[in-house]
């Protein structure tokens with residue numbers, strides 16, 4: 303099992319990384335000035351746990367995303383919608399007015415004229431009154447939307463021309479004892495679907511990769527300092543694959559906070575962006591114990607991808623950058639400070 307590393311030892315380690323990385327990469331961004339323009343950069347913005355019944359948190363974060371993009375002249379190439387896309391009632395399914403108010407207009411095309419790649423969360427796996435999973439797949443099929451969800455798990459390379467990242471989008475709604483109960487609105491993948499996805503995930507990873515980065519996205523975190531904690535099934539099924547295939551990033555939501563976890567010897571950086579609008583949760587593990595970053599705060603995240611490095615930034619609901627790190631194709635991580 304992984305041994306966690308403290309922020310202090312991580313920063314010490316990062317300093318060594320920085321010194322080495324700085325030789326070949328030019329000036330590294332700092333947290334005070336994290337934005338570096340690059341002609342061939344791909345810019346993604348992401349948000350998790352956003353489609354909440356109460357709009358206040360979501361509105362603040364969505365407005366901050368728009369301001370942030372405008373202020374930093376970022377033309378988003380993609381949005382990642384990290385699950386729990388719809389809390390509560392989605393009467394009408396793909397015809398629910400919530401698609402307009404809480405997706406199309408909340409993250410408007412005028413600011414984000416790009417595809418929005420979505421994964422399914424536990425709240426999406428509810429029948430209120432009918433399956434929201436089916437509603438989200440059906441909405442994507444209509445074609446006159448930025449909403450992308452071709453199936454419950456899927457992969458893509460980005461951008462289409464000279465791709466920089468191989469992305470595997472997974473459905474982390476794993477069967478567990480007690481669900482689905484016949485009287486419950488909640489459901490999950492069936493054990494057969496879970497096994498089918500795992501076979502597909504392995505087959506995708508076995509394909510020769512031509513891009514510099516492998517990024518896996520799903521709603522549930524493998525590791526989390528939030529109240530949901532570490533996920534036993536994902537640790538058993540997916541973590542060995544992340545290690546074996548040296549995934550650069552695993553992006554998730556689910557806990558309503560912002561996190562970045564690194565584990566000594568683990569090739570994957572775990573970033574959690576769950577501050578998109580739903581009520582915040584108290585952390586269970588402080589970042590001093592396991593980090594380098596965990597904060598109970600609303601926010602969104604920005605991933606800049608260039609051939610030289612990934613730059614991952616967490617912002618709060620005012621658009622202020624609260625944490626960031628870079629990672630090279632070879633896996634060298636540098637915390638911005």
Ligand SMILES: [Fe+2]
Nearest residue numbers: 386423424556
């Ligand atoms: Fe969730």
